[in-house]
Amino acid sequence: MDLSAINPILLLASLMVAATPIMLAAIGELVVERAGVLNLGVEGMMITGAACGMIFAYNTGNAWLGFAGAAAGGMALSFLFAILTQYFLSNQVATGLALTLFGLGLSALLGQNYAEARPPAFPKMDIPILSDIPVLGPIAFNHDPMVYVGLILVAGVWAFLKFSRAGLVLRAVGENHEAAHALGYHVIRIRILAILFGGACAGLGGAYISLVRVPQWTEGMTAGAGWIALAIVVFAGWKPVRLLLGAYLFGGVTVLQLNLQAAGLAIPVEYLSMSPYIATILVLVILSAGRAPGSLGKTFHASR
Amino acid sequence: MKRRTLLATGTTAAMAAVLGAPLRAQEPLKVGFVYVGPINDGGWTQHHHHSAKEMEEHFGGAVELLYQESVPEGPDAERVMTQMVRQGCKLIFTTSFGYMDPTINVAARFPDVKFEHATGYKTAENVSAYSARFYEGRAIQGTLAGRMTKSNKIGYIGSVPIPEVVRGINSAFIHARKVNPDVEFKIVWIFEWLNPAKEADAAKVLIEQGCDVILQHTDSTAPHAAAKEAGNVYTFGQAADMAEFGPMPRISSIIDNWAPYYIERTQAVLDGTWTSVNTWDGIGAGMVGIGEISSAVPEEYKAEAEAMRDAIAAGDYHPFTGPINKQDGSPWLAEGDVADDGTLAGLSFYVEGIEGDIPS
Amino acid sequence: MLTLEKRPQPSQAWTYLAPLVAVVVTMIVGGAVFAMLGKPPLESIRTIFWDPLFGEFAAFDRPELVKKAGPLVLIALGLSFGFRAGIWNIGAEGQYIMGAIFGAGIALAFYPMEARWLIFPLMIIAGMVGGMLWAMIPGLLKVKFKTNEILVSLMLVYVADFMLDSMSLGLLRNPEGHGFPGSRNLQQYASAYNGDLIAGTGLHWGVIAALFAVVVSYIALSRHIFGFNVRLAGQSPRAAAFSGVNANRLVLVCMGISGALAGAAGMFEVAGPSGQILSSFNVGYGFTAIIVAFLGRLHPIGILLAGCLMALTYIGGETAQLTLGLPRSAVQLFQGMLLFFLLAVDLFTNFRIRLTAKEAA
Incomplete structure (x- = not known):
């Protein structure tokens, strides 16, 4: 065992990269859930994003266009979910699960000729001065741009929910759609916009895996990141x-x-891997009562 | 049903017509392949499929290929095999370890159909087992790795802790130490055969911890991409040549080549000479291919590796030749002794010098 | 402008018509997709929907349908009680895994003793207990701390998944398995094997249990006070509270039932068709069953039919891959589409579409 082999600076730097795809998808889903909608199809939208990202990036030779395509792909899939749950009033849990199944199939079909494709390079940003700061520089300021896009999105969502009027309305819709409707807000329109935002973010997260982190396209490559x-x-x-x-x-x-593992420490990998899920449950218990948006997962129909 | 068969065989029939070969009077022999992954996974399944296609081409119109991809290991596999039998398959290759018990089960029900199971240890009257001696290729990789490393740290991405993978680690380690007594191995298990994202992470971690050669027993090219980005890191292709990453970082590869075996076994069924066998072929028989050693490797090391390849192929050298001790220091093979196939098939310990435990 | 108007009560006609409409629409759209991929559309549709039931080889396919539908129906039935009462256990996959681990664990603890009368019933109980305990975690947390059961039960799926990996490599690993992961094969252990009761029919104890559960659920929902309480709690929690329904107890009972049935399904599967504890043991039955429950409109008979329909698309889809060379992804896409349409047409059961002159506020 040789724990000194672990370089904490590099560890933290790669942690920022590893967190980016799930952060992107999660911030989208957060907005969706704050609007009172539970979309369990994140995995399906992510994998579709991963495929669309590769297709667009490869054919245009531009990684940014790849990300744009991925966002569009994720959004298109989430639009299906929006139509079904908001207009056809289908159950959100079942529709979300179906969306994942559909997305896995669709992405495999779309990407079947791209297994050998390699996306255009997506260089790291070398932020002058900042990246030269000892310790902090390599950890925080020497990454590809999407890492920062993710952080900016999180900050943007935070500010949007906290300070903007639109954010307030969105939260109101999520907490109590009947009341929000009574106040004259378009519950369904707001929810659809939130769902589309969630789809775009999930698409970006998926494309980050296929364009930057791996980078290649393989069927099912998001491997549970959406969950x-x-x-x-x-x-x-x-x-x-x-x-x-x-x-x-x-x-x-x-x-x-x-x-x-690489440092030679004999760890039970399975137990370490399940720990964040158990931590999540503990957090849920500690947070306890009623922190979830009040209308989460409930179907809304105006004439009720 | 007739019509559908005609539709399905349309392409082969057309091909035979183009080649000018007369269509045989009898029905073509249907050969089924059960795959664990998608046929374009870039690794394990893709190579089985390539080899299957090569076999089909070899026989012209006399053989018709049926396959099913991404079949879960379990009852679904049994059903797929049964369906293949009903479609008229007389020979079925099941290409993953997890299909072992399902294959034995289905074979018991259809005694007149021949089955070939890859990488398992059970056989029956109508079930053969076949596998490749990948550890022979690992010996060459280990030699190159030991020669090429400057940090003396070699990273190894392990997939699932089964004997095949453990054999590979041991073989690579023994030969790396032989040419460079200072090397140490850092082994990371990802518990999957193909997960590009995890493989990329594992490669990055190993590089960050100072490894400048990465060996992988997983199927994707993600570690190569990570190594390329890092710069002075060497990698080896797995299952596929992965030549597009040469001459750097990829300096050589182990290539799965099942085609000769598939052709041989299919021919045996056509001739009516098929019998159950337990085949374990290596470099000599062509089942394990060693990809071109790239120009990044100095000539003398290249020559050394090629000499070893030829010696193994000729049967002059066995990668597990004593003296070799087990990890705890107890003797395994005495001076000049060679490991027997039985022990190798179930190998579940590290040799002396490797640190860490095999996960259990 | 089209507007929706809620029907005073669900339309009888549409209840039966809607699934048919969905299937037909899926066939049309799916056929178009297949045609785009260069596959014969009619041939493909027939292979998926008709051949497994009535085709040349239906005799082989029907038992497979039964085997595939069994666990789906069993799990979905368990879930339907909770779903009716507004209790969302979406972690059936985890409960299914735990049931299998418990059931196989008991069997392997007794191995190689032969005493079917003792071991097999114990395995069933262990499987149900395993699933139930796993479901009780979100249940108790909901009751005690008002924790959201959707999320806790989902988290526990991952935990169970890692437990399965750990078991197949560690505790339950076959000591005679030549160093490979996976437990002993219970199919070769007579006291534990859950084989076909009548050879070649696919009818194993799990399928019998599923059919039995359909009948019991039907009676419980339509004839018993429990069914009434469940429906009441789902429709109007306040009314249920007034009429003396203990909400906490209802949560625990519903979670317990769904966990026990999912666990039983896992046990029957590991002791029968699957045979082994392996990291690839679970193939998503727990999640698919959620969809089955909704497709069946949470009604026992509906669930039975929906389970068979899902099984049909799996089996037929496989045949289509084999005989027509349809890519697996196209089959997956097709299944997803079928679900979308089935979920969408549900609207017409509960709502009426009206053409109105101007937009309703």
């Missing part, structure tokens, strides 16, 4: 700032367990 994103939202108690923490915790455990 982890769902867990993070809960872990965060539907709060953007805590969501950051959650993403780092979940991303960190993966990186940490690999580091400990």
Whole structure:
């Protein structure tokens, strides 16, 4: 065993990268859930994003366009969910699960000719001065741009929910859709917008895996990241700032367990891997009563 | 049913017509393949499928290929095999360890159909087992790794802790130490055969901890991409040549080549000479291919590795030749002794010098 | 402008018509997709929906349908009680795994003793207890701390999944397995094997249990005070409270039933068709069953039919891959579409579409 082999600076730096895809997907889902909608199809939207990202990036030769395509792909899939749950009033749990199944099939079909494709390079940003700061520089300021896009999105959602009027309305819709409707807000329109935002974010998260982290396209390559994103939202108690923490915790455990293994520490991998989920449950218990948006998962129909 | 068969065989029939070969009077022999992953996974399944296609081409119109991808290991596999039998398959290859018991079960029900199970240890009257001696290739990788490393730290991405993978680690380690007594191995298990994201993470972690050579027993090219980004790190292709990552970081590879075996076994069924066998072939028989050693490797090391390859192929050298001690220091093979296949097949301990435990 | 108007009560006609409409629409759209992929559309549809039931090889397929539908129906039935009462256990996959681990654990503890009369019933009980205990965690947390059961039960799926990995590599690993992961195969252990009761029919004890559960659920829901309470709690929690329904007890009972049935399904599967504790043991029955429960409109008979329909698309989809070379992804896509349409047409059961002159406020 040689724990000194673990370089804490590099560990923290790779933790930021490992956390990015789940953070992107989770921040989208957070907005969706704050609007009172539970979309369990995150995995399906992420994998579709991963495929669309590769298709667009490969064919245009531009990684940014790849991300744009991924966001569009995720959004398109979430639109299906929006139509079904908001207009056809289908059950959100069942529809979300069906969306995941559909997304897995769709992405495999779309991506079947891209297994050998390699996406265009997506270089790291070398932020002058900041990246030269000792310790902090390599940890925080020497990454590819999407890492910062993720952080900016989290900050943006935080500010949106806390300070903007639209954010207040969105929260009101999520807490009590009947009341929000009575006040004259368009519950369904707001929810659809939230769902689309969630889909776009999930798509970005998926594309981060296929374009940056791996980078290649393989069927089913998100391998459960969408479900982890769902867990993070809960872990965060539907709060953007805590969501950051959650993403780092979940991303960190993966990186940490690999580091400990490489350092020769005999760890029971399965038990370490399940620890963040147990932590999530504990957090849920400690947070306890009624922190979830009041109307989460409930179907809304105006004429009721 | 007739019509559907015609539809399905349309392409093969057309091909035979193009080649000018007369269509045989009798029905083509249907050969089924059960795959554990998608056929474009870039690794294990893709190579089985390539080899299957090669076999089909080899026989022209005389053989028709049926396959099913991403079949879960369990009752679903049994059903898929049964369906293949009903579709008229007379020979079925099941290409993952987890299909062992299902294969034995289905085979018992259809005694006139021949089954070939990959990487298992059970056989029956109508079930053969076949596997490749990948550890022979690992010996060459270990030699190259030991020569090429500057940090003396070699990373190894393990997939699932089964004897095949443990054999590979041991073989690579023994030969790395032989040429460079200072090397140490850092082993990371990801408990999956193919998970690009995890493989990328594992490779990055190993690189961060100072490894400058990465060996992998997982299927994706993600570790190569990570190594390329890091710069001075060497990797080896797994299952596929992964030549697109050469000459750096990929300096050589182990290539799965099942085609000769598939052709041989299919021919045996066509000739009516098929019998149950337990095949374990290596470099000599061509089942394990060693990819071109790239220009990043100095000539002398390349020559050394190639000499070892040829010696193994010729049967002059066995990678597990004593003296070798077990991890705890107790003797395993005495000077000049060679490991027997039985022990190798169930190998579940590390040799002396490797740190850490095999997960259990 | 189209507006929706809630029907005073669900339309009888649409209850039966809606699934048919959905299936037909799926066939049309799916056929178009298949045609786009260059596969014969009619042929494909027939292979998926018709051949497994009535085709040339239906005799082989029907038992497989039964085997596939059994666990789906059993799990979905358990879930339906909670879903009716507004208790959302979506962690059946985890409970299914735990049932299998407990059931197989008992069997392996007795191995190689032969005493079927003792071991097999104990395994069933252990499987149910395993699933129930796992479901009780979200249940108790909900009762004690008002923790959201959707999320806790989902989290526990991952935990169970890692437990399964750990078991197949560690505690339950076959000591004679040549170093490979996975437990002993229970199919080769007569006292534990859950084989076909009549050879070649696919009818194992798990299927019998599923059919039995359909009958019991039907009676409980339509004839028993428990069913009434469940429905009342779902429709109007306040009314239920007034009429003396103990909400906490209802949560525990519903979670317990769903956990026990999922656990039983896991045990029957591991002792029968699957045979082994392996990390690839679970193939998503727990999640698919949620969809089955909704497709069956939470009604026992509906669930039975929906379970069979899902099983049909699996089996037929496989045949289509084999005979027509349809990509697996296309089959998955097709299944997803079927679910979407089935969920969508549900609207017409509860709502009427009206054409109105101007937008309703």
